[in-house]
Amino acid sequence: MAVLTLERKPLTFAERTYLPQIFGGLKTTFAHLVRKKQTLEYPEHRPAIPPGYRGVPTLVMDPNGREKCVSCQLCEFVCPPKAIRITPGEISPDAPNSHVEKAPQAFEIDMLRCIYCGLCQEVCPEEAIFLQNQFSMSGYTRAEMVHDKARLYELGGTLPDKHLKWDHKKAAAAHGNAH
Amino acid sequence: MATELKFPDSAAKAAGAEQEFSPEQMSLSMGPSHPSTHGVLRLQLELDGEIVIKCDPVVGYLHRGDEKIAENMTYNQFVPYTDRLDYLAPLANNMAYAIAVERLVKLEVPARCQAIRVLTAEMARISSHLMGLGAFGLDVGAWTVLVHSLNQREHLYKLFEELTGARFTTSYTRIGGVSRDVPAGWLDRVGAFCDQFLPALEEILALLTRNKIFLDRTVGVGVITKADAIAYGITGPNLRGSGIALDLRKDKPYSGYEQYEFDVPVGTKGDSYDRYLVRGEEMRQSVRIVRQIIKNFPGGDWFARDARKIFAPPKDKILSSMEELIQNFMLVTEGPQMPAGEVYFEAENPKGILGFYVVSKGGGVPWRLKIRSPSFCNLSILPKICVGCLISDVVTLLGSLDFVMGECDR
Numbered sequence: 103m104a105v106l107t108l109e110r111k112p113l114t115f116a117e118r119t120y121l122p123q124i125f126g127g128l129k130t131t132f133a134h135l136v137r138k139k140q141t142l143e144y145p146e147h148r149p150a151i152p153p154g155y156r157g158v159p160t161l162v163m164d165p166n167g168r169e170k171c172v173s174c175q176l177c178e179f180v181c182p183p184k185a186i187r188i189t190p191g192e193i194s195p196d197a198p199n200s201h202v203e204k205a206p207q208a209f210e211i212d213m214l215r216c217i218y219c220g221l222c223q224e225v226c227p228e229e230a231i232f233l234q235n236q237f238s239m240s241g242y243t244r245a246e247m248v249h250d251k252a253r254l255y256e257l258g259g260t261l262p263d264k265h266l267k268w269d270h271k272k273a274a275a276a277h278g279n280a281h
Numbered sequence: 282m283a284t285e286l287k288f289p290d291s292a293a294k295a296a297g298a299e300q301e302f303s304p305e306q307m308s309l310s311m312g313p314s315h316p317s318t319h320g321v322l323r324l325q326l327e328l329d330g331e332i333v334i335k336c337d338p339v340v341g342y343l344h345r346g347d348e349k350i351a352e353n354m355t356y357n358q359f360v361p362y363t364d365r366l367d368y369l370a371p372l373a374n375n376m377a378y379a380i381a382v383e384r385l386v387k388l389e390v391p392a393r394c395q396a397i398r399v400l401t402a403e404m405a406r407i408s409s410h411l412m413g414l415g416a417f418g419l420d421v422g423a424w425t426v427l428v429h430s431l432n433q434r435e436h437l438y439k440l441f442e443e444l445t446g447a448r449f450t451t452s453y454t455r456i457g458g459v460s461r462d463v464p465a466g467w468l469d470r471v472g473a474f475c476d477q478f479l480p481a482l483e484e485i486l487a488l489l490t491r492n493k494i495f496l497d498r499t500v501g502v503g504v505i506t507k508a509d510a511i512a513y514g515i516t517g518p519n520l521r522g523s524g525i526a527l528d529l530r531k532d533k534p535y536s537g538y539e540q541y542e543f544d545v546p547v548g549t550k551g552d553s554y555d556r557y558l559v560r561g562e563e564m565r566q567s568v569r570i571v572r573q574i575i576k577n578f579p580g581g582d583w584f585a586r587d588a589r590k591i592f593a594p595p596k597d598k599i600l601s602s603m604e605e606l607i608q609n610f611m612l613v614t615e616g617p618q619m620p621a622g623e624v625y626f627e628a629e630n631p632k633g634i635l636g637f638y639v640v641s642k643g644g645g646v647p648w649r650l651k652i653r654s655p656s657f658c659n660l661s662i663l664p665k666i667c668v669g670c671l672i673s674d675v676v677t678l679l680g681s682l683d684f685v686m687g688e689c690d691r
Contacts, residue, residue: 104542104543104544104545105544105545105546105547106545106546106562107524107546107547107548107549108547108548108549108555108558108562110549110550113491113493113496118493120493120494122491123494126488127425127488130487134429140432140435152442152443152464153464154446154461154464155442174610176610176613179613179614180613182359182361182362217361217450218450219360219450220446220447220452220460221452224460224593225593225609225613227606227610228600229600233446265600267600267601
């Protein structure tokens with residue numbers, strides 16, 4: 103096993119006078135003075151957010167404007183701080199997407215409890231819940247910080263969908279091979 | 282009835298003058314919101330003038346009952362809670378927890394997953410030590426060190442953010458793998474970080490290593506002898522500072538640490554200065570490990586593909602196939618399926634040995650989860666080494682022990 107014993111040399115006379123340290127420290131300071139600036143003037147300049155960032159959780163629609171959530175309540179179950187509350191509801195039989203059958207009647211995320219862990223997004227079988235780029239949330243009241251369904255869709259918007267699984271399902275049912 | 286008034290007898294008072302003016306003990310409560318106690322540690326000090334004669338650490342202000350919480354959720358749901366143990370090195374905690382649970386089911390993750398975990402754990406070690414050194418410098422009056430070390434830590438956080446999606450609470454590992462693969466070009470950026478970090482580290486350390494003021498504050502202060510270090514269960518850089526070369530990465534290699542070449546730095550005297558030197562050198566060694574991993578980064582899977590009852594199927598499959606969809610529902614609601622049994626695993630974390638003792642009665646929820654936190658054990662020596670110190674040395678001691686209360690109180 104490679105063990106490295108750290109040496110300790112006593113200070114030399116020059117070092118005991120503290121002068122070399124002062125000049126060394128000044129050298130460091132002046133060297134940094136002319137280097138590239140490391141800070142950001144925050145509210146005016148925003149940091150670049152990498153893709154896959156775990157910001158505010160939102161609900162998204164598919165490109166056809168259909169709400170993706172089918173209120174399976176898996177995110178509600180997995181959420182470690184129990185920040186999500188879903189009331190499942192039915193889709194009316196007249197609606198074009200009535201074959202999906204279920205949609206959330208109410209969907210609330212308590213942003214005072216949310217820990218931005220991203221487990222909801224990870225487990226969602228419909229890619230309906232997404233953690234997006236926004237990282238600073240604030241409000242004047244506690245009630246304001248509980249995001250309801252309308253607010254969640256407003257924050258989420260529309261995201262591209264690779265699978266469009268319910269549209270495929272409907273098309274398959276129309277051809278008589280639903281399963 | 283008239284109150285009887287008593288007046289002190291001046292003659293008697295003069296006779297007892299010596300006793301009256303002899304130094305008195307003073308009790309002083311340091312913390313829980315004192316800047317040098319690094320969180321919410323409270324020290325109940327008994328002082329004789331400026332000399333500490335008794336020190337009583339009071340812990341538990343940050344107690345959240347993590348061990349009990351773990352019993353009420355599946356193994357994967359507990360991962361975000363491990364971030365909040367040693368919150369200066371969450372990636373290392375994530376890894377220790379995941380390996381502990383995987384040992385329960387004797388699951389070996391693929392080489393690529395192991396390499397990612399070791400890589401992130403070593404980066405977490407650098408980031409934790411940077412904060413440790415910076416705060417230590419700050420405690421003894423060297424403000425510049427913190428500024429430069431936080432700047433370097435910021436570079437690391439940018440990399441963590443890109444990899445895991447969060448700067449601080451990474452929640453990166455899952456049982457049987459990690460939450461996502463490394464993004465394209467990320468390894469090159471880690472390499473670039475290493476290249477600029479080593480000169481920057483030398484610059485930071487040069488501010489302290491031969492600084493007379495720093496040496497005056499740290500040399501010979503808070504000496505932990507070898508025997509004491511072992512008796513009190515001190516681990517990590519604090520133990521190695523006392524000259525004992527115990528490093529689980531070498532002694533009981535896990536997650537493929539045996540493939541990498543690195544040295545274990547040890548101190549000679551066991552004082553605060555030695556603990557500082559050990560941390561500085563450990564960062565250089567971590568960079569060595571990181572570079573070796575980047576050079577030979579294994580390909581293949583980044584999660585255990587054959588562990589179908591443990592790791593969730595790929596997202597594409599969940600969205601398109603019925604079997605995988607059901608499997609996903611089962612995994613989330615029932616948890617990763619573990620056999621009955623118990624396991625203890627400890628990992629060499631930046632702060633010392635972090636151990637997880639998991640008892641399972643089968644199924645996806647632990648029956649009991651015990652966390653052995655290094656900060657708690659390292660703090661236990663405080664009442665011993667504080668005695669006889671000046672009160673200003675207590676600040677040095679706290680800085681040199683480099684503990685995190687989130688982990689200590691858990």
